[in-house]
Every structure is written in C-alpha cells, then in structure tokens.
Amino acid sequence: MxxxxxxxxxxxxxxxxxxxxxxxxxxxxxxxxxxxxxxxxxxxxxxKCEVVKVEFPEVRPPSLTLHDVLSEKLPPHLLASLPRAYDVIGDIAIIELPEELLPYKELVGEALMKVNSHVKAVFAKAGKVNGAYRVRKLLHLAGENRTVTRHKEYGCIFSVDVASTYFSPRLSWEHKRIASLVKPGETVVDMFAGVGPFAIMIAREVDATVYAIDLNPEAIKHLKINLQLNKLRGKVIPILGDTKEVIFKELKGIADRVIMNLPHSSHLFLDAACAALKEKGGIIHFYTVARDPNHLEQAENLFSSSIPAGRRHIKRILHRRVVKAVAPREWLVVMDAEVT
Ligand SMILES: C[S@@+](CC[C@H](N)C(=O)[O-])C[C@H]1O[C@@H](n2cnc3c(N)ncnc32)[C@H](O)[C@@H]1O
Known part of the structure; x- marks a missing residue:
C-alpha cells in the first residue's frame, strides 16, 4: 500500500x-x-495506517559510494562484490567483506573512510555473532585500531566496545518504539540489557525504574558509563549476572513489563520472564528468530508453547512485526504480549 x-x-x-x-x-x-x-x-x-512520531533523516545530494571511489582501483570483476551496506556504530564502520576482496582489505577500508568522513576506524566481520555475550570477531581494515566508540541514537549517547559487547544500530527504531510504550511509574526488567539501549532510552523518556541485567561484565561496564552520559528522568539499576538467577533470587513479581532481547534463545527464559512479572501480569516483549514461510506465526507458536502452562496465560498479542533480516529468509521478529 x-x-x-x-x-x-x-x-x-x-x-x-x-x-x-x-x-x-x-x-x-x-x-x-x-x-x-x-x-x-x-x-x-x-x-489502515497510523501516525507515529519519529525523526527523519534530511534528504541529501547523492553522495560518493564505495563503488565510485574504487572503480579505478579494483579489478572490474571484483567491483560487483563490493557490499552496498555496512553498519556504522559511532565513528566505527563494520563491513561484511567477501573473501575475494580480502587481498584488497586496506583499500576497501580506506575507501569507506573517504565515503564517510566521520568514520575513523574500519573493521570487517570475521565470524558470526556467537557465544553467550553475542559478539563476533573483527578484522581491522583501516584507520585507528580501536573498538570503543560513542554512538548517538534518538538523543541518547551510548559508549560501546564493538569487539566485546553487542550493539546493533539496526535496532534503533525498536529501542525507541519500546521506550515510547512505557508509562511513568512502571517497573521494567530488561533481561538481556547489553550496554543499555532499551534501558537508557526508557529512563530518558519516562520516570520509570528499569532493572538492566547482563551476563557480560564489559556490557555492564559500558552500561554504567552510559548512565553517566545521559540525562535520565527515570532510574536504571545495572545488574551483572545470569538473568534467571537474578530474577528468581531478587526480582520475582516486580515488573509491569519485561524485555527479552536474546533472539536465538529467549523462549528458554520465559519461565523467568513470567516470574519477574507482577502477580496480576504485565507485558512481555519477546524477540525471536523465525524463518520463511509464516515467520510471524512461527514466532507466535514458539512464544505460546514456551509460556509456563497453568501459571500464566496469554491474554492477547498486542503487536508483532519483523524487526530486521538476520540471514536470507530469516527474520528477527518481535511480539508484544499481554500476559496475565
Ligand atoms: C542480543 S544482545 C542484546 C543487547 C541489548 N538488549 C541491545 O538491544 O543492544 C543479548 C545480550 O544478552 C546477554 N546475555 C546472554 N545470556 C544472558 C543471560 N543468561 N543472562 C543475562 N544476560 C545474558 C549478552 O551478554 C548480550 O549482551
């Protein structure tokens, strides 16, 4: 439409x-x-659409592309392999470099800095996001050999180490969307907080209390820096530890809302999410990975079959959508559910 x-x-x-x-x-x-x-x-x-409040990028005159800068420097058959997209986190760019371009890695890195004058360091992905901390190995291509940066997102500033903490600029709208749903006075448990993009954006927008849990000491270190970098109306309580242990020990029955952004295994943590919710229930934001076809139905089935039967009940699914592609025909899907 x-x-x-x-x-x-x-x-x-x-x-x-x-x-x-x-x-x-x-x-x-x-x-x-x-x-x-x-x-x-x-x-x-x-x-059948709705009015939302977002910040839009300005229309700019067409800018240089990697292809333009490298057209004279790379063999013509390799120009077609140049990636069109890459992530920029603060002043660090991360690109997926096809193997055939590896011998030209410095050249590609330098070209990327030419195309984006604010980029000071360029890395290539050297593996998949994996492990409990959800980080990937990086290969330095050009510029400063530094992985710590400061990233701006909807008025928030995040200190991030792209080598040792998870951060995706492609989730910025999602961070903003969730923050806009939280009401003053709410208690939120962010079960997989990372460097705190959900937690900080929520506390910046409303006077709410957010328990921000993460297993990765580096993520919690940067989350604490981020608390200092941003002016917050609400309160963020950073907690280092395994989210299940923390919830069952200290945070049972306190939350109006729970955020579960550990897409490959969040369904395994729904018992803890349900335990964190207040007795009367609340909202769960459930992130998962689903494949074509019927990815949204797949996500909903996984969610409903993983809710602890007998103890909690899904009153209604408030919202479900694709957040981003994670691989060909594979999607990050979010579901907002009211659970009683
Ligand atoms: C996909 S990242 C999401 C980070 C953040 N929510 C964001 O949007 O950038 C998942 C995070 O969960 C953390 N994590 C993984 N397993 C965990 C567990 N059992 N308990 C607490 N945190 C965990 C990882 O260290 C990682 O920072």
Missing amino acids: AEALRRKLVELDLLDRGKKVVRDGDFVVFPIAVEDFSAVKQLCEEF
Missing part, C-alpha cells in the same frame, strides 16, 4: 520533501509536512 499512499500524500501536498522516507522492517514511514493532521488521519483510515 505504500506507493499508493505516497501518491496520495503528494497529490494532497502533505509530504515533507526535505526529509527522507524511512523503511523500517515491514513498515514505510512518510514524513508529513503539516501541523494539522486531520487530512492525514482520514488517509490513515483509508489506508
């Missing part, structure tokens, strides 16, 4: 042409140029 809606917005002169249209998982988000949303709200009914 996105293209039909775009035409309609252009026709009604509602589209802000100075801002970029944003693609977010299964959604397209259009920048609107008016203060009065009545016309937009009518369109929402017609197109």
Whole structure:
C-alpha cells in the first residue's frame, strides 16, 4: 500500500520533501509536512495506517559510494562484490567483506573512510555473532585500531566496545518504539540489557525504574558509563549476572513489563520472564528468530508453547512485526504480549 499512499500524500501536498522516507522492517514511514493532521488521519483510515512520531533523516545530494571511489582501483570483476551496506556504530564502520576482496582489505577500508568522513576506524566481520555475550570477531581494515566508540541514537549517547559487547544500530527504531510504550511509574526488567539501549532510552523518556541485567561484565561496564552520559528522568539499576538467577533470587513479581532481547534463545527464559512479572501480569516483549514461510506465526507458536502452562496465560498479542533480516529468509521478529 505504500506507493499508493505516497501518491496520495503528494497529490494532497502533505509530504515533507526535505526529509527522507524511512523503511523500517515491514513498515514505510512518510514524513508529513503539516501541523494539522486531520487530512492525514482520514488517509490513515483509508489506508489502515497510523501516525507515529519519529525523526527523519534530511534528504541529501547523492553522495560518493564505495563503488565510485574504487572503480579505478579494483579489478572490474571484483567491483560487483563490493557490499552496498555496512553498519556504522559511532565513528566505527563494520563491513561484511567477501573473501575475494580480502587481498584488497586496506583499500576497501580506506575507501569507506573517504565515503564517510566521520568514520575513523574500519573493521570487517570475521565470524558470526556467537557465544553467550553475542559478539563476533573483527578484522581491522583501516584507520585507528580501536573498538570503543560513542554512538548517538534518538538523543541518547551510548559508549560501546564493538569487539566485546553487542550493539546493533539496526535496532534503533525498536529501542525507541519500546521506550515510547512505557508509562511513568512502571517497573521494567530488561533481561538481556547489553550496554543499555532499551534501558537508557526508557529512563530518558519516562520516570520509570528499569532493572538492566547482563551476563557480560564489559556490557555492564559500558552500561554504567552510559548512565553517566545521559540525562535520565527515570532510574536504571545495572545488574551483572545470569538473568534467571537474578530474577528468581531478587526480582520475582516486580515488573509491569519485561524485555527479552536474546533472539536465538529467549523462549528458554520465559519461565523467568513470567516470574519477574507482577502477580496480576504485565507485558512481555519477546524477540525471536523465525524463518520463511509464516515467520510471524512461527514466532507466535514458539512464544505460546514456551509460556509456563497453568501459571500464566496469554491474554492477547498486542503487536508483532519483523524487526530486521538476520540471514536470507530469516527474520528477527518481535511480539508484544499481554500476559496475565
Ligand atoms: C542480543 S544482545 C542484546 C543487547 C541489548 N538488549 C541491545 O538491544 O543492544 C543479548 C545480550 O544478552 C546477554 N546475555 C546472554 N545470556 C544472558 C543471560 N543468561 N543472562 C543475562 N544476560 C545474558 C549478552 O551478554 C548480550 O549482551
């Protein structure tokens, strides 16, 4: 429906042409140029869409690409292998370099810094994200050989070590989405907090209390730095340890909301998530990986079959969506569920 809606917005002169249209998982988000949303709200009914508040990137003149910079320097058959996308975390870029480009790694790294003048260090992925800490090996390509940086996301600043802690800039919208759902006074348990993007964004937006648990001492170290770097309305309590142990020992029955961002195994922790919720229940944000076809149904089945039977009951699924691709035909899916 996105293209039909775009035409309609252009026709009604509602589209802000100075801002970029944003693609977010299964959604397209259009920048609107008016203060009065009545016309937009009518369109929402017609197109079954909703008005959300987000920051849009400005439209910029076309910039140089890796391909442009390397077109004279790489053998022509290798130009086609150049990745189009890469992650930028703070001033560090991380690229997936195909094996055939490895002999040219410095060249590609230098070119990437030319294309992005604020990038000061370039690394290639040298393995999959793995282990309990969900980190990957990196290969230094160019620039400073440094893995600690500061990343900005919706007004928050995060200190991150890209070598020893998990961080994905592709989750920024998701961090923001969850933060916008939390109400003042809530108690939240972030079971797999990492350097704290959910916890800090929540506490920055509302006066809530967030217990932020992680097994990785480096993640907790950076989370504590991040508490200092951001002005918070709410409170974040960092806890180093295994989330199950921590919850069953100290945090039973306290949470209005639980965040479970350990996609490959969060279903194994649903007993602890349910125990953390208040007696009357609350909301669980459940992240999992699912494959085509029927990935959303797959995620929902895994969630409902892993909820401890007899003790907790899924009242309703409030929301489910694809957050990002993790591999060909494999998706990170989130489900927000009300559990009683
Ligand atoms: C996918 S990362 C998510 C980090 C963060 N929520 C974010 O959005 O960037 C998962 C995190 O869970 C932590 N973790 C893995 N197993 C754990 C456990 N049993 N208890 C506590 N934390 C754990 C890892 O160290 C890692 O930081």
